[in-house]
Amino acid sequence: MTNLSTLAIYAALAVTFYYLTLFLQGTLGYSAAAAGTALIPGVLFLAVFSSRLGGLSARYGARWLLTIGPVIMALGVLWLSRIPTTSPAWDLHASAIQTFIPPHGYATALLPGLVVFGIGATLMVAPLTATVMGSVPVERAGVASAVNTAVSDVGPQLAVAVLFVAMTQNFYGALARDAPDLDVASAAVRHAVAPLNVPGPGVSEEVRRAARDASTGAFRLAMVVAAVLLFAGALINGAGLRIPSGAPVVRVASPDPLWRRCRHVAPEIRGAS
Secondary structure, eight states: OHHHHHHHHHHHHHHHHHHHHHIIIIISOOOHHHHHHHTHHHHHHHHHHHHHHHHHHHHHOSHHHHHHHHHHHHHHHHHHTTOOTTOOOOOOBTTBGGGOSOOHHIIIIIHHHHHHHHHHHHHHHHHHHHHHHHTSOGGGHHHHHHHHHHHHHHHHHHHHHHHHHHHHHHHHHHHHHHOTTSOTTOHHHHHHSOTTSOOOTTOOHHHHHHHHHHHHHHHHHHHHHHHHHHHHHHHHHHHHOOOOTTOOOOOOOOOOHHHHHHHHHHHHHHHHO
């Protein structure tokens, strides 16, 4: 059950940050430095508080943290889906100190969602790892970690790739509606105007505005899908995990004969010395 929730939650993580970064730079006009700086607040919660959540997980049980955390993350993602098309750009440059202050749109449209998302991720990440590692005998911890890591790598790649197909259809459908004279099926048009990207040179201002609106719609679709995946992860954890609060960790002997042989040899070596 934990691997299933990992598949959904990590897919949502990849979708959120991959397409949010593209949206900030390609649609809203953030510089690369500004886009990276803008995402820092959500990460700070993980860096500062996630280790302390491990103790709460061991004391009160991981199930409620693994349920509440993704729900809070989903609320943060839904807030990000509300970023308006007119949100101002942030052209941050290290050589220009006057560009260090973000625009007002960042504080109202982006920052609250990132903070809420970071709080939820802080509640979820440490208990998720602890639950995976505690679900198998100590001797199988390496296998458990490898399987969970593989799941967390496969889910994001599939989600980002499949969702991009849907976003592309959404983008060109909206573009054809707002710019009816544009042949959106043309390879030249698709090369010049692509979802979540800055239109190429020579594109009219009308098409640029239509592309910006269409990219915002495609981005909102991605955020809604990410929120649904997070809610699904919360449901899997809440309904599928059966971890009693404060349950002691039981060490189960491995069936590996080589391990048992080494286990019995160790006391003899200590006695001989």
